[in-house]
Amino acid sequence: MSTxxxxxxxxxxxxxxxxxxxxxxHGFAGVSMRDIAEAVGVKAASLYNHFDDKExxxxxxxAQAFDHPIRLVDQxxxxxxxxxxxxxxxxxxxxxAVAGDPVSAxxxxxxxxxxxxxxxxxxxxxxxRPPFDRIKAVLSELAPALDGGRVAAYLIxxxxxxxxxxxxxxxxxxxxTTDPGQFAEDLSGELLAWLAGRQR
Numbered sequence: 001m002s003t004x005x006x007x008x009x010x011x012x013x014x015x016x017x018x019x020x021x022x023x024x025x026h027g028f029a030g031v032s033m034r035d036i037a038e039a040v041g042v043k044a045a046s047l048y049n050h051f052d053d054k055e056x057x058x059x060x061x062x063a064q065a066f067d068h069p070i071r072l073v074d075q076x077x078x079x080x081x082x083x084x085x086x087x088x089x090x091x092x093x094x095x096x097a098v099a100g101d102p103v104s105a106x107x108x109x110x111x112x113x114x115x116x117x118x119x120x121x122x123x124x125x126x127x128x129r130p131p132f133d134r135i136k137a138v139l140s141e142l143a144p145a146l147d148g149g150r151v152a153a154y155l156i157x158x159x160x161x162x163x164x165x166x167x168x169x170x171x172x173x174x175x176x177t178t179d180p181g182q183f184a185e186d187l188s189g190e191l192l193a194w195l196a197g198r199q200r
Contacts, residue, residue, distance in 0.1 A: 015042075016064040018039045019058070019061035020061035020062070023061055024103045024104075024107045028110075059119075059122065063126075065101070068104070070097075073093050073094060073135065074131060074134065076092065077131075077138055087188065091159070098160055099180035135156070136152040155191065162187075
């Protein structure tokens with residue numbers, strides 16, 4: 001689901017989508033419940049009909065923002081094909097998820113900088129661990145001799161890092177692509193070649 005509010009969403013979903021956008025722009029500390037209520041068009045007190053406090057609203061906003069990227073990855077992992085084909089689909093889905101939804105990418109970056117250990121642990125276990133484990137399983141199937149978790153972490157970090165640097169990329173090297181689709185294709189080929197080389 002996009003993090004843009006749509007008219008067919010429930011009030012709770014509209015609040016979470018709007019909160020995700022505001023938190024991604026201003027951080028947890030920079031957004032008040034009143035700010036969110038004004039942006040949604042409801043009274044601040046009515047937010048508490050849906051969420052116990054700002055922390056629970058924040059986590060719901062994170063879950064709402066990460067829902068679409070996680071579903072893209074899951075669809076790629078469940079697609080038919082060889083492990084190599086599924087890996088190519090996975091890389092494409094990861095790139096599309098990050099490049100196509102700046103709200104979730106910014107929320108993750110803010111959380112990495114500003115989040116406390118308790119909140120980070122909850123995000124890791126409840127939101128990110130399930131898709132991470134599925135990515136790890138595909139990589140382990142493709143390259144059983146390698147540590148699938150390590151390769152999964154490398155892959156996710158590469159996608160997030162490259163796309164975060166996209167405005168700087170042409171200034172660093174004019175030969176580097178700024179097209180997310182081309183980046184996904186290049187990364188898939190290089191990752192498959194690297195995995196094949198490590199298996200020898």
